[in-house]
Amino acid sequence: MKPLPITLGPPEKGARGLGSGAVLLLVALFLVGLRGVVFASDGMGFSVKDLLANWRTNPVGAVGLVQLFLSSLCFELLSLLLLCRLTRSGMAARWLARGGLLALLWLNLAGTQVFMVINTYAKGFQLSGLSLPELGRMMGGYLEPKMLAALGLPVLVALFFGREGSVERQRPPLRMRVLLLLLMLAAGGAVYRLVRYPLAVPAVAHSPLTLLVVNTLPEQLGQVPHGRPAPEDWAPSTRLETRWQPLGGVPRDFNVVVVVLESVRASVFWPSPDAPPMPHLAELAPHAAVFTRAYAHEPLSTKGLESLLFGIYPSPYWETAGGKFPDIPLDSVGERWTALGLRNAFISHNEVPFMGEAGFLTRRGFSYYSTPKDMAELDSPITDRTLVKALDRFIEGAPGKRFGAILWPHHTHLPYQFPKPMENAHPPNSFAAYRDAVAYQDLVIGDLVEMLKRRGQFENTVLVLVADHGEAFREHPEAGSAHGDRLFDMSVHIPLVFINPRLFHGERDDRVVQQKDVAATLAWLAGDSRPVLNLGSTVFHEHPSQTAYLISHLDVASMRGALVQGRLKYMYVAPLGTKVADERLYDLVADPGERHDLWQERQEEGRALKARYFGWLQYWSERWGSAEHSGAVKDREALYRELLGGAPPQVASPAAE
Numbered sequence: 001m002k003p004l005p006i007t008l009g010p011p012e013k014g015a016r017g018l019g020s021g022a023v024l025l026l027v028a029l030f031l032v033g034l035r036g037v038v039f040a041s042d043g044m045g046f047s048v049k050d051l052l053a054n055w056r057t058n059p060v061g062a063v064g065l066v067q068l069f070l071s072s073l074c075f076e077l078l079s080l081l082l083l084c085r086l087t088r089s090g091m092a093a094r095w096l097a098r099g100g101l102l103a104l105l106w107l108n109l110a111g112t113q114v115f116m117v118i119n120t121y122a123k124g125f126q127l128s129g130l131s132l133p134e135l136g137r138m139m140g141g142y143l144e145p146k147m148l149a150a151l152g153l154p155v156l157v158a159l160f161f162g163r164e165g166s167v168e169r170q171r172p173p174l175r176m177r178v179l180l181l182l183l184m185l186a187a188g189g190a191v192y193r194l195v196r197y198p199l200a201v202p203a204v205a206h207s208p209l210t211l212l213v214v215n216t217l218p219e220q221l222g223q224v225p226h227g228r229p230a231p232e233d234w235a236p237s238t239r240l241e242t243r244w245q246p247l248g249g250v251p252r253d254f255n256v257v258v259v260v261l262e263s264v265r266a267s268v269f270w271p272s273p274d275a276p277p278m279p280h281l282a283e284l285a286p287h288a289a290v291f292t293r294a295y296a297h298e299p300l301s302t303k304g305l306e307s308l309l310f311g312i313y314p315s316p317y318w319e320t321a322g323g324k325f326p327d328i329p330l331d332s333v334g335e336r337w338t339a340l341g342l343r344n345a346f347i348s349h350n351e352v353p354f355m356g357e358a359g360f361l362t363r364r365g366f367s368y369y370s371t372p373k374d375m376a377e378l379d380s381p382i383t384d385r386t387l388v389k390a391l392d393r394f395i396e397g398a399p400g401k402r403f404g405a406i407l408w409p410h411h412t413h414l415p416y417q418f419p420k421p422m423e424n425a426h427p428p429n430s431f432a433a434y435r436d437a438v439a440y441q442d443l444v445i446g447d448l449v450e451m452l453k454r455r456g457q458f459e460n461t462v463l464v465l466v467a468d469h470g471e472a473f474r475e476h477p478e479a480g481s482a483h484g485d486r487l488f489d490m491s492v493h494i495p496l497v498f499i500n501p502r503l504f505h506g507e508r509d510d511r512v513v514q515q516k517d518v519a520a521t522l523a524w525l526a527g528d529s530r531p532v533l534n535l536g537s538t539v540f541h542e543h544p545s546q547t548a549y550l551i552s553h554l555d556v557a558s559m560r561g562a563l564v565q566g567r568l569k570y571m572y573v574a575p576l577g578t579k580v581a582d583e584r585l586y587d588l589v590a591d592p593g594e595r596h597d598l599w600q601e602r603q604e605e606g607r608a609l610k611a612r613y614f615g616w617l618q619y620w621s622e623r624w625g626s627a628e629h630s631g632a633v634k635d636r637e638a639l640y641r642e643l644l645g646g647a648p649p650q651v652a653s654p655a656a657e
Contacts, residue, residue: 021166021167022160023157023160023161023163023166023168024080024084024167024168026153026157027080027101027105027157027161030105030108030153030154030157031073031076031105031108032073034108034109034112035069035072035073037112037116038072038112038115038116038204039065039068039069039204041115041116041119042119042474042477042478042480043115043116043119043120043203043204043478043480043485044204048065052065067205068201068202068204068205071190071194071201071205071206072204072205072206072207073207074187074190074191074194074207075187075191075194075207075209075210076104076108076207077183077187078184078187078188078191079100079104080101080104081180081183081184081187082184083097083100083101083104083161083168084097084162084168086100087161087162087166087168087169088168088169088171094162097161097162098158098159098161098162099158101154101157101158101161102154102155102158104209105153105154105157105158106151106154107208107209108207108208108209109150109151109154110208111207111208111209112208113147114208115203115208117414117480117481117482118480118481118482118483118484118485119478119479119480119485120203120480120485121203121206121208121211122208122211122212191210194206194207194210195210195213198210198211198213198214199214201576202558202576202579224559224574224614224617224618225610225611225614226611226614226615226618227610227611227612227613227614227615227616227617227618228611228612228615229612229615229616229618229619230545230547230612230615230616232544232545233544233545233547233549233612233616234313234535235544235545236531236532236537237531237532237537237538237541237542237543237544238531238541238542239541239542240540240541240542241511241540241541241542241543243507243509244540244541247503247540250502250503252524252525252526252527253402253460253527254402254460254461254462254500254525254526254527255342255402255403255404255457255460255461255462255526256337256342256404256405256461256462256464256522256525256526257391257403257404257405257407257448257452257461257462257463257464258308258405258406258407258464258466258522259407259409259441259444259445259448259463259464259465259466260304260305260308260406260407260408260409260466260467260468261409261412261438261441261465261466261467261468261494261495262301262408262409262410262411262412262413262467262468263301263412263413263414263467263468263469263470263471263482263483264412264438264441264467264470264471264494264495265467265470265471265489265490265491265493265494265495266292266294266467266470266489266493266494266495267489267490267493268434268435268438269438269441269465269467269495270282270442270495270497271285271290275438276435276436276438276439277439277442278439278441278442279442280442280443280445280446280449281442281445281497284445284449284499285506286501286505286506287499287500287501287504287505287506288497288498288499288504288506288507289497289498289499289503289504289506289507289508289509290496290497290507290508290509291496291497291498291509291511291513291539292508292509292510293493293510293511293512293513293564294466294493294494294495294496294513294514294515294518294539295492295493295494295512295513295514295515295548295550295564296467296468296469296470296491296492296494296514296515296550297313297314297492297514297515297516297548297549297550297551298314298469298492298550298551298552298553299469299470299483299484299487299491299492299552300468300469300483300552300553301351301352301356301468301469302318302319302320302323302352302353302354302355302356303320303469304467304468304469304515305320305352305355305356305468306320306321306322306355307514307515307516307518307519307536308333308406308466308468308515308518308519308522309322309332309333309334309355309364309519310322310330310331310332310333310516310519310533310534311331311333311516311517311519311520311532311533311534311535311536312330312516312534312535312536313516313535313549313616313620314551315624316620316621316624316625318553319353319354320354320355321624322354322355322360322364323353323354323355323360325633325634326359326360326363327363327634328633328639329633329634329635329636329639329648330534330639331533331534331648331649332364332365333365333404333519333522333523333533334346334361334364334365334366334404335364335365336365336522336523336526336528336533337365337404337522337523337526338365340402340523340526340527340528341401341402342401342402342403342404342526343367343398343401343402343403343404344365344366344367344368344403344404344405345366345367345368345369345370345390345391345394345403345404345405345406346361346366346368346369346370346405346406346408347368347370347387347390347391347394347405347406347407347408348370348387348406348407348408348410349375349382349408349409349410350370350371350372351408351410351413352408356408358371366406368394368397370387370390374390375390378390378393381419381420381421381422382419383411383418383419383422384409384410384411384440384441384444385443385444385447387407387408387409387444388407388444388447388448388451391405391407391448391451392451392455395455395457399455402526404522404526407444407448409441409444411437411440411441412434412437412438412440412441412471414429414482415428415429415433416428416429416430416433416434416436416437417433417437418437418440424436429481431473434471434473445463445465448463449463449499458501459500459501459502461500462498462499462500462503462525463497463498463499463500464496464497464498464499464518464521464522464525465495465496465497465498465499466494466495466496466497466515466518467494467495468494469483469491469492469494470483470484470489470490470491470492470493470494471483471484471490471491472484472488472490472491473490475488475490475593476488476594479491484552485552485560486552486560486571486573487550487551487552487560487561487562487571488571488594489569489588489592489594491552492550492562494515496513496518496539509539511539511543511546512546512547512548512564512565512566513539513543513546513548514536514548514549516534516535516536517536517537517538517539517543518536518539519533519534519536520532520533520534520536520537520538521536521538521539521540524538524540530649534644535644545565546565546566547563547564547565547612548563548564548565549562549563549613549616549617550562550563550564551617558573558574558575558576558579559572559573559574560572560573560574561613561614561617562613563609563612563613563616564588565609565612567587567588567589567590568585568586568587568588568605568609569585569586569588569594570583570584570585570606570609570610570613571583571584571585571586572610572613583599583606583610584597584598584599585597585598585599585602585605585606585609586598623642623643624643626642626643627639627642627643630642636648
């Protein structure tokens with residue numbers, strides 16, 4: 001059998017450009033190098049170097065690692081074989097093959113960058129809700145000189161791909177064609193398995209491109225521990241908590257303005273000692289009530305909005321319950337506000353998908369939804385302070401009518417940069433830039449208070465400051481950056497502050513509360529006599545149990561869950577492949593940085609929290625599954641019966657007397 005004519009020396013007569021096999025060699029080195037970066041990262045959850053160094057004592061682990069590495073390159077191998085065949089089909093096909101190679105290399109580079117930030121590759125459904133402006137801003141934050149050089153190399157390689165005299169243009173001998181066919185079939189079979197069963201293997205066993213076909217969250221939980229639900233954790237409240245009983249004697253005819261602090265964790269926001277200077281908020285301290293232990297349910301904006309509008313735990317759908325079932329007949333904050341006579345607005349930068357889109361919100365009681373055109377009429381460039389101007393204009397449309405509003409800033413979102421020509425003092429994606437963006441929110445709140453005072457509405461309006469989730473900066477390497485791959489407090493412990501001079505006088509509440517409870521609070525403050533909205537009870541009422549349930553759908557191949565009760569926090573990462581379950585227990589009072597794992601020392605307490613968590617997870621997963629498959633999501637009475645176990649409340653919200 002003649003050898004395949006691959007040469008790295010001078011090109012053969014008639015060849016142009018790189019040596020006949022140099023392009024394929026460069027492509028191979030580029031792709032293998034990207035995988036090497038991923039396999040050497042913290043996202044692996046273990047040391048690849050140590051595993052390979054100890055291959056004699058742990059050959060199974062070493063072989064398994066090699067299998068994962070080869071699996072991650074099967075899609076690229078199959079693509080290259082097909083692209084090489086395409087180069088032999090004429091000039092138009094060659095340029096098509098070059099474009100395909102460029103896309104293959106660029107997408108692998110982008111996927112690797114995503115992995116280095118969040119410790120997993122992006123799934124197709126996770127990209128479906130991103131707007132192009134938001135995607136462009138996030139990508140722009142990583143266009144540094146090294147990245148630009150990395151993007152340029154594939155262009156150069158693609159231009160030389162399929163040149164005359166190159167190995168990809170040459171027709172191999174029969175025996176080699178048979179071997180290549182067998183190789184293609186093997187790679188194709190591996191790719192089929194990855195695409196057909198994407199969640200059966202860790203993310204690192206995938207190409208970034210094979211995970212793009214994962215278009216929904218898995219319907220089944222898979223093999224998770226069993227537990228026993230604790231219904232008292234979501235039982236409705238009926239009595240004001242002792243310290244908040246004076247609120248019962250105050251007429252609740254307030255306007256309500258919610259500022260959803262995008263990606264702001266509690267430790268960097270007022271009144272935390274680690275927060276940047278926030279003088280406007282400091283001046284408001286005598287009129288503020290601070291809840292120091294508020295938690296997001298899931299580190300994802302869409303899920304934050306789902307809980308803040310519906311007062312529910314996260315539904316088992318990536319696109320949220322309202323995104324999957326746009327007409328789902330659950331009561332929402334906007335509808336409660338409307339029934340109480342409020343005129344409502346949702347003002348944002350249009351970057352919250354599914355439930356944060358105009359079509360959904362306008363059907364849920366929000367008469368105004370800001371558009372980019374509206375914002376551009378008010379400011380150039382559009383900033384978070386523009387949101388206050390938009391609210392001012394909305395109020396002016398009916399100055400004598402009560403109003404409810406949700407404002408959703410975005411400068412605190414990755415890459416934490418202000419729009420030009422505003423100055424950015426620190427590089428994108430840095431913690432310093434993040435703190436600058438958080439400090440900027442103080443100006444937004446200052447503008448909001450000034451506007452309300454000018455209109456004589458400050459005393460008649462409750463300001464609610466709450467985050468959708470927190471943000472991680474590799475304080476725990478295994479958690480990654482941005483929203484975080486694990487449920488450490490930096491990703492889920494959020495600010496919750498209420499401001500009104502008639503209601504609050506510098507109070508501090510250290511009870512554990514969650515976003516679902518904030519939803520009920522927003523309706524109650526506007527005058528609803530009921531302290532409950534679906535599964536949420538107002539933060540001012542007694543809760544039978546101080547328990548927060550957390551979940552992350554970022555890496556859907558291996559679920560992440562956590563529970564906070566009292567001072568303890570249980571964390572779980574499901575087993576996958578050869579990796580066993582990762583279970584941890586932290587004392588958040590003694591160890592707020594979550595550095596000392598108590599799982600081995602206090603297993604009895606840990607197992608009790610574990611059983612409680614998985615009881616909750618199974619209970620609500622089964623409830624949602626039953627409601628969906630029975631068709632109850634289309635009928636109000638059936639939905640409340642199947643999902644919440646009772647009759648639906650009155651459609652109209654009775655005003656508090």
